[in-house]
Amino acid sequence: MRVGMFLNYAGGFREVADEVEELGRAGVDLVAVPEAYSFDAVSQLGFLAARTTRMTLMSGILQLYTRTPTLTAMTAAGLDYVSGGRFELGIGASGPQVIEGFHGLAYDAPLGRTREIVDICRMTWRREPVVHQGRHYRIPLPEGEGTGLGKPLKLINHPVRERIPITIASLGAKSVEQTAAIADGWLPMFFHPERAGDVWGASLDAGRSRRAAELGPLDVFASPAVAITDRADVAAAAIAAVKPNLALYVGGMGARGKNFYNDLIASYGYADEAGTIQELYLAGRRDEAIAAVPDELVRAISLIGSPSEVGERIAAFAAAGVTTLTVTPLARNSEERVALMSGLRRLVD
Secondary structure: OEEEEEOOOOOOHHHHHHHHHHHHHOOOOEEEEOOOOOOOHHHHHHHHHHHOOOOEEEEOOEEOOOOOHHHHHHHHHHHHHHOOOOEEEEEEOOOHHHHHHOOOOOOOOHHHHHHHHHHHHHHHHOOOOOOEEOOOOEEOOOOOOOOOOOOOOOOOOOOOOOOOOEEEEOOOHHHHHHHHHHOOEEEOOOOOHHHHHHHHHHHHHHHHHOOOHHHOOOEEEEOOEEEEOOOHHHHHHHHHHHHHHHHHHHHHOOEOOEOHHHHHHHHHHHHHHHHHHHHHHHOOOHHHHHHOOOHHHHHHHOEEEOHHHHHHHHHHHHHOOOOEEEEEEOOOOHHHHHHHHHHHHHHHO
């Protein structure tokens, strides 16, 4: 099982790069750089590529709507080049609040767009003339649109690899099925090892049945928070630290009836709790919404507790098919984060 870590996108590039070098020496295999409505992920990934030599670098995630498919392919090829073949392209739809609220683009057809982007990226990396006439992307523009001067072009540079790994962040049944069929990796949120099979098992099986042999096995990610401690009070504080983010996503990332994360937590068997959290959050009662997040849920989707307890949870994630743990360490400073990740590495091994 690979051990990875999500970087804090609110931090400074240089400070993070210094820490990433230490994390690599502590046994971290992969770092993922999110892209919400902060600094772009690409700048930080390029900076990290120059400061690291072994670690895999991953976008976690680049949003589907904010770059053309060919720019996504060019960016991935460039990052793979400057990192010496260490880049993994993580992509996903994000959500309407970010795409429409920050970028001013319509949040439409995420499933179809994802499929076309994957096809165009792989075509570009093979240095084929990019010709794609899909429902959502038409390259070159067809006759009668634009100036009429567009013609098929291929990437000038020779990529380090023509098959850069693509990981897709997906939650819905059809989206997960497509991910299992076409992607190298699958990145869900709030992965519950004991309930994941009930929620996604049929979709994963259906997608894998259509999966091309050359793709190899699907790399399944999970992204738990981690705190390894023998002290009950420290574990309780760690559980409390996870709740605000859960409440934000379950309660505030979307409207009533259109919140992917609320639907997911409800499907885990917490429908009443998810409904309560959403009502409180949307009413502006955020502290109450946070308090309504069940400890049991936090423990299930996290790695919090003594070394033996965390070891048992790692085994549960592995039994559920997880092959890469990309965690959020609950630590106060760089020294604590490095020590925590080193401890996690030992437990995984």
